Amino acid sequence: MRANCGCKEGTTTNITIEGEFGADALWCTKCTYNLDVEELPVSDSIKDALLDWAAQYGVWIDLETNRLVEDAEQLEKTHNAAGQVLADKLKAELGIAYTIQFTPSVMSAS
Structure with a gap:
């Protein structure tokens, strides 16, 4: 099974x-x-973990002030880990049929 996307092939x-x-964490x-x-x-536990992880994105930013919170660098590092x-x-569950890569956030480094 392939994931639906916007590529010419559609998956x-x-x-x-x-x-x-x-946004969901997968692209x-x-x-x-x-x-x-x-x-x-994939298993419901992986789906739930991905949704939870995505919901925590940006906890190192105060969205009202658009500034980094105290310990932003550590919060982002923990999120990336x-x-x-x-x-x-995800690689283990999907196997070799899928190519999976991770792109860490670098917001606190700027």
Whole structure:
């Protein structure tokens, strides 16, 4: 099974895990289409973990002031580490039929 995306073929097996405000954590690596976590043939625990992880994206930013919060760098580092763990779990569940990569956030470094 392939994930639906915006590529010419309409589906992909090349997935990037990356956080973004208000979006699922999965993206087509080729066309950057935001993929629906629920469409992937993985366990509910992985789906739930991906949704939870995505919901925590940006906790290191005060959205009212658009400034980094105290300990922003550590919060982002922890979020990135959790994202890498999820990428590894997703790779294990999907197997070699999919190519999975993780793109860490670098917001606090700027």
